Amino acid sequence: MRMLLFVTIFLVANFFYTETVSAQEKGKYQSFEGTRVSMVLPEGFEKMPEQAVFFNQGSGATIQVKEVPDIAGVYTMQAFTKEALEENEGVTFVSSEEVQLASGLDAKLIVVAFNVEGMDYERIMFVTGDYNYSVIINANYPKMTKKLLFDVLKKSLITAKF
Numbered sequence: 001m002r003m004l005l006f007v008t009i010f011l012v013a014n015f016f017y018t019e020t021v022s023a024q025e026k027g028k029y030q031s032f033e034g035t036r037v038s039m040v041l042p043e044g045f046e047k048m049p050e051q052a053v054f055f056n057q058g059s060g061a062t063i064q065v066k067e068v069p070d071i072a073g074v075y076t077m078q079a080f081t082k083e084a085l086e087e088n089e090g091v092t093f094v095s096s097e098e099v100q101l102a103s104g105l106d107a108k109l110i111v112v113a114f115n116v117e118g119m120d121y122e123r124i125m126f127v128t129g130d131y132n133y134s135v136i137i138n139a140n141y142p143k144m145t146k147k148l149l150f151d152v153l154k155k156s157l158i159t160a161k162f
Helices: 002-026 073-079 082-086 143-157
Strands: 029-031 038-040 053-056 061-069 092-100 106-116 119-129 133-142
Touching: 038 143, 061 143, 073 106, 073 119, 073 133, 082 092, 106 143, 119 143, 133 143
Parallel strands: none
Antiparallel strands: 029 038, 053 061, 061 133, 092 106, 106 119, 119 133
């Protein structure tokens, strides 16, 4: 049973990774409905109707966008601290790093862990913005797929533009 699970994860991740590389090389930007945000998504992510969410059925990963108008991105980035995040019940801070978007804007990449119905997940909280606008992009994935998905999702997130 354990071997079957491993083989299934390997096959899904291998497809996911291979297709993602080709999609990012082609530079296909996808827009998030109801927002100004677009980015190059990993292959296999499908738009959920009437939502600013994309879902990958094979991995269970999601990418969603939240806009925060009238608040500078730097202030939103400063608000996402370990202490603030761990005030939410069931959320564990994993890591944080400063990154840059392909456009040159600064961003903060925060990883938190949580559990839903006995399944461990991680969320990349990608926070950025300009002087008048903040963007929070969340990428959720099953924790057991982190080694396969984290870098792929991170490469996708830094392509965000608005």
